[in-house]
Amino acid sequence: MATNIIDRRRINGPQRSVEPLYAQSGAAAADPFARGRADERALDQVRPIFIKTGPLAAQPAEHEALSSASAASGTAFYEQGKIRISCAVYGPRQGRRSNARAGSFDCDFRYAPFACSWKRRSHVRGADEKEISLILEHAVAPAIRLEAYPKACIDAFVTVIESDGKAATIAAAINCISAALADAGIEMYDSVAACSMGLAGARWVADCAQPEEDAALCSMLIAYMPGADEITYILQHGKTTPEQTDQAVQTCTDMCARVYAVICRYLQSSLE
Amino acid sequence: MMDIDTEPVAADVAARIVTPGSAITSDPAFMRGHGTFGEGATIYSSVAGVVERINKLVSVRSLKQRYSGEIGDIIVGRITEVAAKRWRVDVNSRQDGVLLLSSINLPGGIQRRKSESDELQMRSFFAEGDLVFAEVQSYFADGALSLHTRSIQYGKLRNGTFVAVFPQLVPRSRTHFHTLPCGVDIVLGVNGYIWVSKHVSAAKVEANAEHIYSDRNEPISDAEREAIARVANCVQLLNRLYVKITETSVIFAYEESLGHAAKDLLSQDVAAELAHSVMARLKQQAS
Numbered sequence: 001m002a003t004n005i006i007d008r009r010r011i012n013g014p015q016r017s018v019e020p021l022y023a024q025s026g027a028a029a030a031d032p033f034a035r036g037r038a039d040e041r042a043l044d045q046v047r048p049i050f051i052k053t054g055p056l057a058a059q060p061a062e063h064e065a066l067s068s069a070s071a072a073s074g075t076a077f078y079e080q081g082k083i084r085i086s087c088a089v090y091g092p093r094q095g096r097r098s099n100a101r102a103g104s105f106d107c108d109f110r111y112a113p114f115a116c117s118w119k120r121r122s123h124v125r126g127a128d129e130k131e132i133s134l135i136l137e138h139a140v141a142p143a144i145r146l147e148a149y150p151k152a153c154i155d156a157f158v159t160v161i162e163s164d165g166k167a168a169t170i171a172a173a174i175n176c177i178s179a180a181l182a183d184a185g186i187e188m189y190d191s192v193a194a195c196s197m198g199l200a201g202a203r204w205v206a207d208c209a210q211p212e213e214d215a216a217l218c219s220m221l222i223a224y225m226p227g228a229d230e231i232t233y234i235l236q237h238g239k240t241t242p243e244q245t246d247q248a249v250q251t252c253t254d255m256c257a258r259v260y261a262v263i264c265r266y267l268q269s270s271l272e
Numbered sequence: 273m274m275d276i277d278t279e280p281v282a283a284d285v286a287a288r289i290v291t292p293g294s295a296i297t298s299d300p301a302f303m304r305g306h307g308t309f310g311e312g313a314t315i316y317s318s319v320a321g322v323v324e325r326i327n328k329l330v331s332v333r334s335l336k337q338r339y340s341g342e343i344g345d346i347i348v349g350r351i352t353e354v355a356a357k358r359w360r361v362d363v364n365s366r367q368d369g370v371l372l373l374s375s376i377n378l379p380g381g382i383q384r385r386k387s388e389s390d391e392l393q394m395r396s397f398f399a400e401g402d403l404v405f406a407e408v409q410s411y412f413a414d415g416a417l418s419l420h421t422r423s424i425q426y427g428k429l430r431n432g433t434f435v436a437v438f439p440q441l442v443p444r445s446r447t448h449f450h451t452l453p454c455g456v457d458i459v460l461g462v463n464g465y466i467w468v469s470k471h472v473s474a475a476k477v478e479a480n481a482e483h484i485y486s487d488r489n490e491p492i493s494d495a496e497r498e499a500i501a502r503v504a505n506c507v508q509l510l511n512r513l514y515v516k517i518t519e520t521s522v523i524f525a526y527e528e529s530l531g532h533a534a535k536d537l538l539s540q541d542v543a544a545e546l547a548h549s550v551m552a553r554l555k556q557q558a559s
Contacts, residue, residue, distance in 0.1 A: 073336065092338060094352075094360075094368040100414055143292075145309065145318055150414055152366045182292055185334035187307065187318040190293025227293030227316070264291040267320045271289050271335060 022217075022239055032200050032215040039081075039209070046195060046207045046255055047081030047168075049175075051266045053183035074184025078176035081209060084161040085172050087180040095153030103149030105141045107156045109133040109173060115160045117210075132170055139174050139194065139223035139233035145187040154186060165208045167196035167219045167235070174223050174233075175259060182267050190225035191267075192232055193260035195252050197221075199240060204248050206255055220248045224256035290317040296330055305331025339364045339439035339463035341417040345408040346448040348429065348461030349419065351398045357391060359398050361406070364439060364463045367416050371398070375409060375420035377427065380482045397485050403429040403467060405449075405459055424477060425449055427484050429459070431492060432469025433504045437511035439464030443518060450519045454526055455496070456503045460517060468504045470496050498534055502526060505537040506546075512538075513547035520557070524550045 006012065033043065041047070053076045072088035079085075092103055109132045111121045136158065144154065156177050163169040174194035181188060198208040198216030208216055218238025224231050231253070240248070290296060298314040307319045308330060317323070321334035341347070341363065349361035349369055363369040373386050376397060398404060405426050406419040421427050439462065448460045451471055459467040470492050477484075492500075506525035510517050528549045532542050 073338070092366040094362075094366075098367075148318075149366055151416070182320040183336070185319050185321070185336040185338070187309075188292040189309065189316070189318065191291060225293065227295075264294070267291045268289045271320060271322065 032212075033203065033205060037205070037212065043203060044206045044251055044255065046259060047083075047209075049259065049262050050077075050079040051175075051179050051263060052077045053179055053267070053270055072184075074180045074182070074186070076176050076180035076183055078172055078179065080168065080172045080175075080207070082162055082164040083169055083172045085158060085169070085176045086161060087156055087158045087173070087176040089154065089156050089177070089180040089184045089186070091154035091184070092149040092152035092186065093154075095151060097153075098151040100150055102146040103144075103152040103154060105137060105144055105146065105154045105156070107133045107136040107140070107158065107177070109136055109158045109160075111160045111163060115163045132173070135170060135233065135235060136173055136177060140177050140181070140192050142230070142232045143178070143188045143190050143192045143225055144181065145189060148187045154181075154184075156180065163210075165196070165210045165213045167198070167213065167221045167237075168207050168209070170194070170235070171196040171207075171221055171223075175263060179263055179267065182263075183270075190227040190230075191260060191263055192223050192225055193256040193263060194221065194223040194233075195255040195259055197248055197252055197255075199238065199244065199248075202244075204244075204251055206251070220245075220252060222249065222252040222256060224253050224260075226253075226257040226260045288323045289321070290323055290332060291320045292318055296323055296332070301328060302330045303328050305329045307332030307334060333440075336438065337440060338366055341365060341369070341408045341411075341463070342444075343408050343410060345444065345462045346459075347406060347408065347419070347463040348434075348459055348465035348467050349404050349406060349463070350465075351400055351402045351404060354394050354398070354400065357386075359394070359404075361404060361419060363417060363419075364436070364465055365417065367414075369408075369417035369419050370412065371404065371406060371419045371421065375418070375422060377422050377424070377484070379484055381424070398428065402487075403434060403465075405429050405461075405467065424481070424484075425474075428486075429467045429469065430486070431472065431489050432457070432467055432500055435466045435468065435504050435507045435511075437464045437466060437507060437517055438514070441511060441514065441517045442466070443516060445518065450522075452503065452519070452523060452526065454499050454503065456499050458503060458507075458519075458522060460519070466507055466517070468500050468507065470500060502529060502534040502537065505529075505534060509537055509543045509546060510550070512543060515547055515551060515554075521550055521554060524553045528553075 072090050074089040077086045109129050113121050158173050171194035178191040197204045197206050197220050198213055199218035200216045221235040223233040294317050296315045300313045304310050304315055308315050309318050317332045319332050319334040321332045324331050349363040351359050352362045353360040357373045359371040361369040361371050406421045408417050409420040410418045442460050442462050450458050455471045457469045457471045528546050529537055536542050
């Protein structure tokens with residue numbers, strides 16, 4: 001009976017729901033990468049990476065009394081193609097909510113107002129920034145030996161200075177946090193390396209820039225600990241077949257291992 | 273790619289640079305030290321740093337680390353909170369230290385149990401933001417440090433300036449309270465907090481036992497101020513160039529710095545020049 005009464009004050013949805021129309025995948029869709037990529041990369045090639053740890057802490061203070069206590073414990077600057085990210089890690093320090101068993105890891109992810117070329121971002125934290133903060137926490141926390149830090153908290157503050165491809169930016173943020181955590185001397189099981197891919201036509205394309213991501217039908221992000229051989233986070237948007245997912249996980253972990261090698265090599269050289 | 277040796281010879285276990293998660297050794301003869309964790313028989317590193325081996329103990333030392341306290345350490349801390357019968361103290365560690373009301377000296381060195389009225393006037397002893405010179409008495413069950421100030425030389429810090437340095441640069445030694453030849457007192461807290469202050473003789477401190485919790489500075493002349501600033505800048509400079517901070521190295525840095533104005537010490541070229549001459553002198557002294 002109740003279904004017959006129509007509420008005229010609201011805008012009512014359709015009576016029947018239908019499956020969304022996915023864009024045609026496979027051979028039918030035009031392959032945007034038929035003639036290679038705009039920057040002439042191979043399809044499974046990550047953009048060139050630049051890392052530097054300690055850029056925010058080790059500034060020689062000419063005039064002010066810079067105390068190492070007020071500065072961050074560890075910092076990192078990360079570039080991947082046009083993506084530029086900085087991260088500051090504070091802690092382990094006494095937490096507000098103290099958990100006697102294990103420490104807590106909190107992450108604060110922000111875009112700079114000028115980070116996206118296509119739109120100006122508000123300085124107020126948006127819903128997507130909160131969501132990405134959570135993704136980063138979940139992706140990085142399994143690598144940290146939190147049980148070694150009872151009652152303490154570790155905070156990571158990530159600022160995106162320039163973004164180029166949403167999934168790629170999240171992946172870059174994970175790599176940047178890993179480097180900053182290592183710089184802070186925080187105990188970890190392994191460094192987390194992350195990599196993203198987009199599905200264009202029937203092929204997976206690694207580390208999509210924004211125009212490539214716009215052309216892709218589906219995106220996949222994997223955070224992976226190569227030393228321990230464990231995946232800490234998978235994020236997928238869009239629809240794939242099980243075979244495609246399988247292939248994506250394989251290629252993504254391979255690329256993560258390569259990114260990991262770059263991070264490790266940098267960390268080792270920075271200590272020499 | 274980093275080399276993951278599964279069967280390293282004992283000799284090359286040490287002095288290798290590792291990143292988190294890299295396997296150090298799978299030889300079951302070794303014991304796990306700081307900065308490592310084990311899975312099965314294999315020992316992995318959990319920080320980025322240099323592998324060190326002492327007999328059978330393998331540990332990884334990272335460049336930066338927080339202070340981890342040991343009983344008997346002399347430290348400088350900052351009061352962050354006044355709680356029930358205790359103060360919480362920031363000691364540059366993983367969690368705040370605790371200074372119990374029962375482990376401080378009363379003004380005038382009176383010996384008695386702390387009463388409820390003492391509890392009500394806790395802020396007259398130490399308030400938030402005060403710096404305290406203390407010793408680590410024991411650990412709590414959760415690993416927090418319990419401090420005490422039950423000696424005439426410990427207590428509230430006045431008449432000076434605060435410098436924070438890397439905790440691993442301050443080695444543990446017999447004394448941490450030094451009076452430098454330039455007439456400046458320095459407290460080298462093992463936790464990396466350092467207090468540089470005007471020299472006040474021990475006799476005067478004892479005579480003023482009633483005022484150990486005073487918040488008022490004694491009169492400080494311009495010359496004393498400059499000496500304090502110079503020593504503080506010397507400590508800052510040693511920290512920046514990663515030189516061990518001991519009484520000797522601070523005295524050397526002070527003597528080398530006399531050719532420059534105190535305010536210029538932290539400019540990049542002067543700092544580098546001074547640190548090199550300090551290191552040369554330290555090396556000369558050691559040989």
